[in-house]
Amino acid sequence: xxxxxxxxxxxxxxxxxxxxxxxxxxxxxHRGPALLIVAGAGSGKTRxxxxxxxxxxxxREAWPSQVLAITFTNKAAGEMRERVRQLVGHASDGxxxxxxxxxxxxxxxxxxxxxxxxxxFTIYDSGDTRALLKxxxxxxxxxxxxxxxxxxxxxxxxxxxxxxxxxxxSREVNLADPKEAMFLTIFREYTRTLQAANAxxxxxxxxxxxxxxRAFPHVAEPYRRRFRHILVDEYQDTNHAQYALIRELTKxxxxxxxxxxxxxxxxxxxxxxxxxxxxRNIVEFEQDFPQARVVLLEQNYRSTQTILDAANAVxxxxxxxxxxxLFTADGPGAKITGFTGYSGHDEAQFVADEIEQLHRDxxxxxxxxxxxxxxxxxxxxxEILIRSAVPYRILGGTKFYERAEIKDAMAxxxxxANPADALAVRRILNTPKxxxxxxxxxxLASFAERNGITFRAALRHAKEIGFGPKVAKAIxxxxxxxxxxxxxxxxxxxxMAPIPVFDVLKLLMQKSGYIDVLRASRDPQDEARMExxxxxxxxxxxxxxxxxxxxxxxxxxxxxxxxxxxxxxxxSGTVSLMTLHTAxxxxxxxxxxxxxxxxxxxxxxxxxxxxxxxxxRRLFYVGITRARERLYLSLAMTRNSYGExxxxxxxxxxxxxxxxxxxxxxxxGMTGPGAGGRVAGSLAWGSSxxxxxxxxxxxPKADWGANRVTGRVRDNGDLELAPGDRIRHDDFGxxxxxxxxxxxxxxxxxxxxxxxxxxRLLIKVAPITKL
DNA sequence: CATCCCCTTGTTTTT
DNA sequence: CAAGGGGATG
Numbered sequence: 001x002x003x004x005x006x007x008x009x010x011x012x013x014x015x016x017x018x019x020x021x022x023x024x025x026x027x028x029x030h031r032g033p034a035l036l037i038v039a040g041a042g043s044g045k046t047r048x049x050x051x052x053x054x055x056x057x058x059x060r061e062a063w064p065s066q067v068l069a070i071t072f073t074n075k076a077a078g079e080m081r082e083r084v085r086q087l088v089g090h091a092s093d094g095x096x097x098x099x100x101x102x103x104x105x106x107x108x109x110x111x112x113x114x115x116x117x118x119x120x121f122t123i124y125d126s127g128d129t130r131a132l133l134k135x136x137x138x139x140x141x142x143x144x145x146x147x148x149x150x151x152x153x154x155x156x157x158x159x160x161x162x163x164x165x166x167x168x169x170s171r172e173v174n175l176a177d178p179k180e181a182m183f184l185t186i187f188r189e190y191t192r193t194l195q196a197a198n199a200x201x202x203x204x205x206x207x208x209x210x211x212x213x214r215a216f217p218h219v220a221e222p223y224r225r226r227f228r229h230i231l232v233d234e235y236q237d238t239n240h241a242q243y244a245l246i247r248e249l250t251k252x253x254x255x256x257x258x259x260x261x262x263x264x265x266x267x268x269x270x271x272x273x274x275x276x277x278x279x280r281n282i283v284e285f286e287q288d289f290p291q292a293r294v295v296l297l298e299q300n301y302r303s304t305q306t307i308l309d310a311a312n313a314v315x316x317x318x319x320x321x322x323x324x325x326l327f328t329a330d331g332p333g334a335k336i337t338g339f340t341g342y343s344g345h346d347e348a349q350f351v352a353d354e355i356e357q358l359h360r361d362x363x364x365x366x367x368x369x370x371x372x373x374x375x376x377x378x379x380x381x382x383e384i385l386i387r388s389a390v391p392y393r394i395l396g397g398t399k400f401y402e403r404a405e406i407k408d409a410m411a412x413x414x415x416x417a418n419p420a421d422a423l424a425v426r427r428i429l430n431t432p433k434x435x436x437x438x439x440x441x442x443x444l445a446s447f448a449e450r451n452g453i454t455f456r457a458a459l460r461h462a463k464e465i466g467f468g469p470k471v472a473k474a475i476x477x478x479x480x481x482x483x484x485x486x487x488x489x490x491x492x493x494x495x496m497a498p499i500p501v502f503d504v505l506k507l508l509m510q511k512s513g514y515i516d517v518l519r520a521s522r523d524p525q526d527e528a529r530m531e532x533x534x535x536x537x538x539x540x541x542x543x544x545x546x547x548x549x550x551x552x553x554x555x556x557x558x559x560x561x562x563x564x565x566x567x568x569x570x571x572s573g574t575v576s577l578m579t580l581h582t583a584x585x586x587x588x589x590x591x592x593x594x595x596x597x598x599x600x601x602x603x604x605x606x607x608x609x610x611x612x613x614x615x616x617r618r619l620f621y622v623g624i625t626r627a628r629e630r631l632y633l634s635l636a637m638t639r640n641s642y643g644e645x646x647x648x649x650x651x652x653x654x655x656x657x658x659x660x661x662x663x664x665x666x667x668x669g670m671t672g673p674g675a676g677g678r679v680a681g682s683l684a685w686g687s688s689x690x691x692x693x694x695x696x697x698x699x700p701k702a703d704w705g706a707n708r709v710t711g712r713v714r715d716n717g718d719l720e721l722a723p724g725d726r727i728r729h730d731d732f733g734x735x736x737x738x739x740x741x742x743x744x745x746x747x748x749x750x751x752x753x754x755x756x757x758x759x760r761l762l763i764k765v766a767p768i769t770k771l
Numbered sequence: 772c773a774t775c776c777c778c779t780t781g782t783t784t785t786t
Numbered sequence: 787c788a789a790g791g792g793g794a795t796g
Binding site: 072073099100101125126148150202203205206271272274275373374375376396433435436437438439561563564579580581582599600603604605606615619641642 | 772773781782783784785786
């Protein structure tokens with residue numbers, strides 16, 4: 001096919017192509033309806049995408065406003081915007097560079113009225129969804145049929161990602177099956193409640209946008225006309241709803257061909273099947289878009305060849321994939337370090353010690369990351385990192401916005417922004433305690449239902465319902481407070497500027513008595529809660545600084561859509577801990593992959609599912625390819641879970657890493673007789689590990705025997721230590737203090753142990769005694 | 772209506 | 787081992 005368009009346009013300047021390899025250049029320069037960039041890990045895809053956008057602008061093929069770029073996380077979006085700005089200056093401001101979810105919220109807020117929603121809708125997070133489902137399941141006693149919040153929620157989510165809503169489902173369901181009938185009831189009620197609350201859950205954001213475009217073509221039309229160039233990153237992780245959205249947006253508009261679509265992805269990094277990601281979206285891209293061009297990026301600019309060799313060898317075990325081989329022009333680099341601990345704590349101690357070694361050798365803490373398969377594994381790591389005085393940060397996990405006090409504060413704001421949201425109002429009804437119990441709540445709810453008004457509105461009628469004077473006053477006070485806050489956000493005079501979110505939240509927290517209750521409490525945990533509320537206030541201030549015109553609803557949108565990886569602060573001088581899933585798209589100089597054991601990686605829940613093991617292998621692959629220079633693989637012989645210690649076995653994936661790439665500090669084969677007793681027999685290895693075990697056997701056993709670590713935590717109060725003091729450590733034996741740094745609770749002793757080497761210990765919590 | 776205590780229950784990843 | 791629910795008590 002002749003690309004007439006291309007030759008008639010000015011060409012992209014050489015500066016945009018400088019330093020790009022031939023396939024990268026092709027990916028920047030190709031013009032046509034559809035382009036698939038198969039980008040292996042670390043192959044410079046962000047560079048290609050940003051240069052492609054800059055090229056489109058430079059040749060005047062596109063206005064900034066015609067560009068829609070979709071990334072996986074807000075952090076990635078911010079990064080891309082920044083890099084585009086460096087290339088084209090403030091022209092980047094007019095582009096939409098965001099996640100699927102943010103883009104859809106933006107569209108929905110604009111168009112909500114078209115299909116019966118108000119623009120101030122609430123976004124329900126997984127916690128809200130859980131609470132709602134819990135209530136519905138309890139109400140219908142659905143638990144006796146085997147329904148749980150988890151399984152019902154997962155199923156609803158799955159259906160929504162397939163664009164099946166409750167009514168569509170009702171047409172295909174077999175009502176003779178009581179379980180199916182019950183599920184339909186749950187699904188319907190869940191949908192109905194969300195609708196009544198003027199709320200969308202995460203899945204709705206995508207699915208409802210698709211529905212909106214399909215049901216109201218005149219709404220879709222302006223978006224189709226506007227976005228002429230659509231670019232989607234991490235395409236391998238799109239689900240059906242997201243795919244459908246892209247299809248809707250790339251449909252021809254009146255007198256206009258469909259937008260040009262560029263997708264970037266790597267099917268070897270598809271790790272979100274559980275969330276509905278459909279690997280077929282990328283595998284069948286060429287059938288979907290018959291005129292598609294495919295460009296392959298295989299040269300890696302991130303990792304050493306050793307790391308790439310390991311990654312290539314592991315992923316080669318997945319069948320039905322297109323062969324792909326990552327390579328680098330840089331050297332082989334250091335070998336991969338392997339370590340087998342006796343326990344999760346022992347493994348964690350290895351990680352802590354090794355991080356300290358890296359740090360002494362000049363690697364900054366923020367260049368180091370520790371990955372794991374499940375959040376539960378953070379416990380042991382945290383304990384030891386604290387004790388070893390290694391500064392760290394956990395991404396994801398119990399997130400800031402999931403803490404009860406933060407959810408409370410947010411519920412106050414939501415009650416103001418979206419009075420239809422009964423869940424939010426009910427949450428704050430008796431928080432802080434004002435003597436309004438479940439009975440009162442039920443009465444309010446039924447009053448609202450009888451009179452066809454919202455729960456929020458029912459609060460204004462407390463006197464008519466006939467509560468006692470105390471209860472009625474409590475309700476009226478709350479209602480008045482919410483009214484006062486509402487008036488602040490939506491001033492009666494149109495030319496008056498709305499009051500900043502900070503002041504609204506402060507008013508709500510003060511007048512509701514929330515802050516007073518926390519302050520008066522003797523519970524030490526409430527002190528932390530107080531600090532969290534203050535931190536949230538600081539967040540609102542920061543928000544106002546970044547968005548001078550930002551409304552309450554914008555603040556709520558932003559906070560509802562923060563992802564784990566968004567929290568990563570590159571300037572922080574701390575080690576990053578995160579799950580393998582969160583690690584996608586990131587890179588670090590040194591990476592620790594922990595818990596490389598059967599039942600953990602691959603996880604036992606997915607090992608038996610069809611395609612499960614392959615996806616877990618991709619997860620391992622993603623982890624490996626995050627490392628630039630140093631990669632560590634560790635596992636433990638025993639692991640504590642649910643109060644019990646169980647024996648674990650090395651992951652099948654470990655044997656897929658060529659043995660000559662790993663230098664075992666302590667291999668699974670070595671943790672045998674004398675150390676782990678009978679356990680060793682169950683850890684028998686394939687032949688591939690034999691040489692690894694041999695190489696590491698040079699180290700004296702006593703050395704790592706001293707590294708066995710227990711999981712107790714203690715408090716030494718203000719034990720005084722000075723250089724020269726002799727101490728005894730429960731795990732490391734005796735040693736001499738060589739230095740003391742830090743102050744108060746953060747004093748750190750550097751100790752030269754007689755057998756266990758040099759360690760840094762947080763004096764307050766380390767299991768030590770002065771001799 | 773609030774608080775305390777016992778019991779059950781659950782074991783993956785998340786926008 | 788944890789958190790969360792349910793029941794009994796103040």
